[in-house]
Amino acid sequence: MQDKVVVVVGATGGIGSALTRKLAPTGARLVLAARNSSALQDLATQLSVKSVLTVPTDITDRTSVNALMEQTTAQFGKIDALVNAAGAGILKPYNALEPADLEAMLDLNLKGSFYTCQAxxxxxxxxxxxxxxxxxxxxxxxxxxxxxxxxxxxFGVVGFSKCMAEELKRFGVKFTLFYFGGVDSPFWDNIQLKVDRKKMLSTETAANAIFYALQAEPQAVPMEINIQPDSHLFF
Structure with a gap:
């Protein structure tokens, strides 16, 4: 990972911050993206890494996403890896979902991921x-x-990722999709379902899986990684 430029979107979240701490000692050049600029600065201060760039980014805004990638290439000259770890969840019965709920999920989880991948x-x-x-x-x-x-x-993220992977493989660009079960992260802080967070995967376990994929040999493409807790999470 020495001198590899890694853009971590959602860097201040549970999985994102765990991954940045995993990457920091490797000599990678880190680009940390999230909405909260002060949280980004706090994270950057905690990392023992010489080359780090923080870019406050709203991934639901394509202009903001384009600025993230442009600042990255202006600073480091390339983008070796993008990790999309940003996301949020609204879990409620289908007939209780408001239009704003659906729009929020599609804007952040689907469109936001698409914009970052596209850029x-x-x-x-x-x-x-x-x-x-x-x-x-x-x-x-x-x-x-x-x-x-x-x-x-x-499901939309899976669909566009697989389509883009087909289009981009002749250019040496590979995709890895991570299907983690419940991860004990801030994602669950505002979820009303009764879950046993002690039985969930740790953010470190998720970060280790992403780190493994990032270190794969160029000719090796870990297309999908599945990791599930071995116990039932819901009461």
Missing amino acids: AAEFMQRQKSGHICNVVGILGKHSMAMAAAYSASK
Whole structure:
């Protein structure tokens, strides 16, 4: 990972911050993106890394996403990897979902991920290399009651990721999709479902999986990584 330029979207979240701490000692050049500028600065201060760039970014705004990638390439000259770890969840019965709920899930989880992938891929295609890691979650592969809007957004991420992977593989750009089960992160802080967070995966476990994929040999493409807790999470 020495001198690899890694853009972490959602860097201040549970999985994102755990990953940045994993990457910091490797000599990677880190670009930290999230909405909260003060949280980004706090995270950057905590990391023992020489090359770090913080870029406050609203991934639901394509102009903001384009600025993130432009600042990255202006500072470091390339983008070796993009990790999409940003996301939020609204879990409620289908008939209780308001239009604003659906729009929020689609804007952040689906459109936001698409914009970041699209913008990063433009630079990766030119340099003929790159790795895009999308943290989908298990509800992007399997359905669950109360998750209609959330799963709609995450199934969409899987769809566009696989299409982009087909278009970009001849340019040396690879995709890895991560289907984690419940991860004990701030994601669950505002979720009303009764879950046993002690039985969930840790953010470090998720970060280790992403770190493994980022270190894969150029000819090796870990297309999907599934990690689930071995116990039931819901009461």
